[in-house]
Amino acid sequence: MHTCLVTPATVALDAAGVTYAVHEYDRSEELRGFGTQAAEQLGLDPDQVFKTLLVQVEGGAAPSDPVVVIVPVSSSVSMKAAAAAVGGKKATLCDPASAERITGYVVGGISPIGQRKPLVTIIDATVQRFDMIYVSGGRRGLEISLVPGALIKLLAAQVADITS
Numbered sequence: 333m334h335t336c337l338v339t340p341a342t343v344a345l346d347a348a349g350v351t352y353a354v355h356e357y358d359r360s361e362e363l364r365g366f367g368t369q370a371a372e373q374l375g376l377d378p379d380q381v382f383k384t385l386l387v388q389v390e391g392g393a394a395p396s397d398p399v400v401v402i403v404p405v406s407s408s409v410s411m412k413a414a415a416a417a418v419g420g421k422k423a424t425l426c427d428p429a430s431a432e433r434i435t436g437y438v439v440g441g442i443s444p445i446g447q448r449k450p451l452v453t454i455i456d457a458t459v460q461r462f463d464m465i466y467v468s469g470g471r472r473g474l475e476i477s478l479v480p481g482a483l484i485k486l487l488a489a490q491v492a493d494i495t496s
Contacts, residue, residue: 339470340436340446345478348486352478355466359440359473366440367405370466370475378406379458381466381475384444386431386451387414391421398426398434400453400487402444402467403495407456410496417454417492441471444487453489455480460491 337354345352357373359366367383370376383405386398401414415423428439436448444453444467459465459480467483469476484491 337469337474339443339474341443341468341470341476342446344446345476345486350478350482350486352476352482354469355475355477357473357475366468366472370468371405374466374475376466379404380462380464381405382444382455382459384442384468385409386426386434386442387411387423388426389415389418389420389423391415397451398430399423400444400447400451401494402453402455402459402483402489404456404458407458407495410494413492413494413496414454417490417494418452437468437470438472441468441474443468443470443476444483444489445476446470450488453487454492454494455484455487455489456495457491457493458495459484 359369371378371381382402385401411423465480466475466477
């Protein structure tokens with residue numbers, strides 16, 4: 333593998349023996365809409381490209397650590413549904429600086445794979461509609477494609493309806 337394509341995500345996938353492919357694209361300098369840019373640049377269905385977000389959940393038996401939520405770039409997270417999926421009452425998006433510190437990745441390149449420490453992870457149920465999905469590869473301009481079941485197993489992710 334080319335050294336510029338080695339990220340904690342690809343290292344974790346290699347270590348777990350997961351089959352995946354890496355896709356590079358030219359991203360704009362705009363610091364927003366990273367997942368949408370990836371879908372457009374790679375000619376992909378935006379429902380098949382998933383973004384990774386961190387939310388803080390309050391109330392109930394919710395964990396104190398943030399929760400990783402993975403949803404299609406074409407959708408928004410239902411904070412209520414995300415909180416309920418882990419037994420909480422309310423969820424709020426983590427601020428970008430916290431998300432970067434917690435995951436070890438920069439915003440726009442936050443991969444659900446290879447984060448600094450394992451966190452509770454929820455992936456939207458629409459993931460089951462696809463044979464292949466795309467998630468950030470751990471840096472801006474880099475996507476990883478893999479079979480949804482492999483991602484779910486690797487992350488011990490819960491599958492739930494978490495989009496609004």
